[in-house]
Amino acid sequence: MxxxxxxxxxxxxxxxxxxxxxxxxxxxxxxxxxxxxxxxxxLPENAKYGIVLDAGSSHTSMYIYKWPAEKMNDTGVVHQTEECKIQGPGISKYAHKLDEIENYLYECMERAKEVIPSSQHSETPVYLGATAGMRLLRMENEGIADKILDVISTTLSSYPFDFQGARIITGQEEGAYGWITINYLMEKFIKKSNWYGLLAQGSYQQETYGALDLGGASTQITFVPPKMEPVESPDNSLQFRLYGQDYTIYTHSFLCYGKDQALWQKLAKDIEDTSNGVLKDPCFHFGYERVVNVSDLYKTPCTKRFEKTLPFHEFHIQGVGNYQQCHQSILQLFNTSYCPYSQCAFNGIFLPPLQGDFGAFSAFYFVMNFLNLTSKSSLENVRQKMESFCSTPWEEIKTSFDGVKGKYLSEYCFSGIYILSLLLQGYNFTASSWKNIHFMGKIDGSDAGWTLGYMLNLTNMIPAEYPVSKxxxxxxxxxxxxxxxxxxxxxxxxxxxxxxxxxxxxxxxx
Structure with missing residues (x-):
């Protein structure tokens, strides 16, 4: 048993x-x-393309973006595949040269035809967004601004792409699209997946980056501020719903406070105190000289508040190269004598307390990169380097930077000090919060700027998941x-x- x-x-x-x-x-x-x-x-290899032309105040650039066609609506994994800088000034300078616009756009648009497969041409949207240079021209003469856009539209429509329009975007849009671009590229919107491919549970909102944009004619600051109740300035507040999350952002564009127009303002202010037509300017290197026509000085709407009858038709700039004096001269451009809100930037514009990290791009990056100041260093160290650079005689500067065009080279001293003044006195950054500013040129091969955010918005390409990958x-x-x-x-x-x-x-x- x-x-x-x-x-x-x-x-x-x-x-x-x-x-x-x-x-x-x-x-x-x-x-x-x-x-x-x-x-x-x-992985899917079929791709779609989009073209955005950034028509700035000083130049125009074309960007070509690419994304997987099969995932257009649920992922929209967009990256920049080509950049083409159009030779010549900004489109606002073609007010009396309309017949030259076709040739102006030719080289880069032909490049787009080469980069994008011919089978995709008819499906590829083309957008042109004009910024502060055209905003200023529209203030001067709306009819001429419209004519420029009409000629551009006719020209771009002649190419085999799907032309979607040419328009002047508002400063608020420019700031908001820049903010979307920075946070899209930094992956601050995307819902992250775990290793076996399932989306993480729960509602998790990453802390976003603020966006600091500096062009030739305007500058924008955009960020998610600490919760404000009530909102003190509704005009500076925008609401977005992205990836299932709600965002309330602060944004403001300061027209006439781009680096080029700020320089014109400073010159128009300073020349008031001269009677002999010689301007001893601390923002230019010692030994530097330039002749400026008074008519050119008062041509822009940004200098109208300083306009006066002068006893000369041109004046001579003679560089002095003094950091402190230049800084004091620039500060006079920012009116901080009144503030109708609890806190302001300058000129009576509301600015909530700064929060989080900021990506500083466009001219913020180009100028600071030229000056080798984009690496993480203390504010005091940055000031010392700027002071040393500006006090270097012009002849020595020309020898050290032989390949740089003289006009651009001569203005780096002013632009560097202006950026410090704008960030510290204009936007209220401090020595302790300086470390939160990250100067950005490209992020994963895509330029930091408003164009990607603009295209993402217009093509409904905001993704909800991570990119298609292994x-x-x-x-x-x-x-x-x-x-x-x-x-x-x-x-x-x-x-x-x-x-x-x-x-x-x-x-x-x-």
Missing amino acids: EDRKDFEFKRFCRKNILAILGFSSIMAVVALIAVGISQHKP PFSHSTYVFLMVLFSLILVAVIVTALFIFHKPSSFWKEMI
């Missing part, structure tokens, strides 16, 4: 062990096949393949041992 029970027990154990081994081997094989197929499944990283893939292979080997070895030495095995079992 005892032998019968032993036999039944052995039989029961054998059946269960064989079932477990069989199931384990099948699962290991299935897992190996699944991981292999998933990892080597080809399910596993290489290391994770190798680990899983080795793990499941070892499981399969262990099962086979165990089965072979059981079947080749059944007696000894069952003795151990009892």
